[in-house]
Amino acid sequence: MTLLDLVASTPAQPFAFEILERTASTPRVQQIVQLSLAPAFLLGGIGAIMNVMMSRLIWVAERIERIQRRIEDEVAGSEVDELPWLGQRRRYSQWALVFSTASAVTISIVIALLFVSAYIEARIGTTIALAWVLTMTLLITGLGFFLLETRLAARGARRTGRRG
Template sequence: MLLDLIASGTHTPFVFEIFERTASTPRVQQVVQLSLAPAFLLSGIGAIMNVIMSRMIWIAQRVEKIEDKLEEERSPKQVRELGWLMRRRKLMQGAILFSTAAAVMISAVIMLLFISAYITAQIGTVIAALWVLTMALLVTGLVFFLLETRLAAIGAVEKP
């Protein structure tokens, strides 16, 4: 499409402006360098979510195993364990929700960093606000994860 615009000769000032802005290798290098920190954060969020999902899968499998039994066949211990697992599952769902939202926000930050290099509008405040929002979402997700691990540790000691 961009090549079609160049070939047609229409909108050439716009096309040449885009090429001029994107032709600067140092500018592209600078944007890539600026996006490394958010990219590493995105990688870290992915690793955290991998751990969260592993725990969530274990919880779901344990709940399924207990729920496969008829209610009359469940022991009092299994009934207590089911309630404990349901509380853990809710906490893990919160951790997944907020961690995923943090990953989406940091992806938006990376995208806006690249866009900001090629537009004249100053969007640094928007990028900074999204960075702060990302951190708030990530901290919230980690708090949910912390609460779940505490609940798991307490439950393991009490043996539901």
């Protein structure tokens, strides 16, 4: 028994045949793949940015742990003054990653919806557009937090400590 026979024997026979008929169209599949290329490249770009964000967050977290170990060993010096600065950097990095991850999830939903839209009768273009706008909003917010973290890092702990 082939997969086609199995699908044809199910109670939802008309729906199954309709899906098979729609997916059999190579030009239709090619068109959807072409439409999904821009969101797929954006997803790759988000992943690259998140890699940089994660590297910075790991460095900050390890620095905080080193200072805390030195405090526990009672050998900490002036580096204790860096803790508030490092804590703020960690918060900004975490929020940058949260929003960037959310944007990656929503752009993945956009890609899935593009494929689904080719095979259903309902028009979901507005939903796709809203998901795209949500993706951009989340990404811009994540990049904003990343900008805050990099500016804070560039100012340095001592300079920041004197101001705040």
